[in-house]
Amino acid sequence: MSVTAPQGFRAAGVRAGLRAHGERPDLALVVNDGPQQVAAGVFTRNQVKAAPVLWSQQVLQEHDLRAVVLNAGGANACTGPDGFGDTHRTAEHVAEVLGCGAIEVAVCSTGLIGERLPLEKLLAGVDAAAGELADGEEAGTRAATAVLTTDTVDKQAAASRHGWTVGGFAKGAGMMAPSLATMLVVVTTDAVVDAGTADAALRDATARTFDRLDIDGSTSTNDTVLLLASGASGVEADADAFTEVVTEVCADLARGLQADAEGVTKRIAVTVTGARDDHDALVGARAIARDSLVKTALFGSDPNWGRIAAAVGASEATVEPGTLSVTVNGVLLCEAATAVGDRSKADLSGPEVTVEVDLGLGDGQATVLTTDLSHAYVEENSAYST
């Protein structure tokens, strides 16, 4: 159930003292001992990219990673050339300790935007982490825990199939939207795969999982999903099977991110069917998932389906009122854009809510996962940097 579930990986999580408050660990190291060091990465589409994203994107052009170093306590975003220098220095230090090149080390950072990291503490933390590198589930969990910010639990997953294993961890609890969500994710595997297979599998998996998670419509400067393949199982993976298992692990991690989102009291799955095409379905589902009025109504366990109809109607998706229906928790409340049945029959008192919108225009469909908009979300996010 962790990045160390596949063979060929060691991990560590230590306290480097980067966080403003508290005693929690804040630095993680994941090392691929091979024999292969194939890697792939998917990054934020935000035009304002953090230093570690700029660095890791460059490094990933080689599809070859020996290690990933991750830190909480600061995003190292909007820190200029000096911030980029800090990331470079961190990668060099990891490389020195492991005896590889800096170009084989990816860097991920998370936390407040616009503050420099305390570099000396960070480099000392790298030394400490290198000294504690270990295989086994406990080491993986220590790494998964060290990168949490407003997360309340670690998010880990693993699956074994066909003689090889895929494992991973994720962090992220807010600022989540397409373009990955504010997340750092490391996925590992001991399958034997080439760079093209790894890259294609990761792109496909993220498009179907993390890209369908939309907590608040906000897209971070630091989103990074990395895949490291050690080949240590000695078993070559079929490309389709590999994509399937990577997708399974990513979906598991995405559900974990949803369940632990900032201030969540309801886990909401918004499905649009009957769209002109899948893209239109996704556009409509995202619009509903992002709508503050829909999300506050669901926080209040209020089946106010009119807001759902209004949200999809206001989106870029093609909507014909005459064929629009809305079902909430299995109860059809609106057909042909007209009220049917009794809205009080849709019981929303539980933590799971399904919103199904049928546009009645075609075969396109998509599901987006989101959460409600609660007092706790406002509370957490109104007091983050101060």
Add this chain to the structure above:
Amino acid sequence: MSVTAPQGFRAAGVRAGLRAHGERPDLALVVNDGPQQVAAGVFTRNQVKAAPVLWSQQVLQEHDLRAVVLNAGGANACTGPDGFGDTHRTAEHVAEVLGCGAIEVAVCSTGLIGERLPLEKLLAGVDAAAGELADGEEAGTRAATAVLTTDTVDKQAAASRHGWTVGGFAKGAGMMAPSLATMLVVVTTDAVVDAGTADAALRDATARTFDRLDIDGSTSTNDTVLLLASGASGVEADADAFTEVVTEVCADLARGLQADAEGVTKRIAVTVTGARDDHDALVGARAIARDSLVKTALFGSDPNWGRIAAAVGASEATVEPGTLSVTVNGVLLCEAATAVGDRSKADLSGPEVTVEVDLGLGDGQATVLTTDLSHAYVEENSAYST
């Protein structure tokens, strides 16, 4: 300061008993006694349109309105052909009472989506309102007050120039986004204008005012802005001067809507300059104004400018980090996408916040008005239909 400020108009506001709770008035009537009855309208771009919007759009093709009847207590949206019949019957009843054609009567409704209106009460309310029609400010204020929903104060404005007057009222406190905001607005004038001038002036004014107000990114099914011109001043208005004064009145009403938005504790003006063009500036400003993380930070008086940079970076507007700067309440906090100065110097404790983002790429600029995302917003909107 009301729709009765221009000559040639009478108004009334009465309690028809349409609201689920309370004793507040809920039905307004505004009558144009001429000599001219020129009119123009701008409506929601939501694909799911309420019955009164469908009716009023049809009626406005003639650019000729004798009266507008408005009700709170129900949006008459998603009510199907029966709901459209209710709107038609309401217009017919107003026409009978006033001795005109139903085609000269616009209808506006606001309230919960998906519920039929109690037609008998509504028609009785029309009779009562017709009996109380009067000119003068008090009558205008009674009409302005009758259409409020979660609004806490009536929003009215008027301006006299060049021998003629423009007046108006607006209602709207949430579900506000481009495509007008959830608002019903009636603007009146005694200037002599033709239909083309009235239409052009209203479109221009709404594009620069109500369309630049974005409270929560949600777009309603019922948004309507109507302009009625009586010609009673006998003074023909120059087209440019007319557009200018209508824009002034609409801007005044838009500021009123912002100040009374649901749960507002801060009034926020987001200005993007230096964009490639005005459209790009507007796209960027809207993205910042809609960002939940920006809005919760400002609720917490937290100058977390990194979220502002992230929001514009994630938008469709072209952003180059190297030329991006962010200023909050006059304090430059970020230059070349890099922290400068001390964020604690930006004092956000007051109720007014200005966010200025310079993209450094061209001459495009735009301002969008919004509010913070507060506990009170969540509270109001989690308990609306129940």
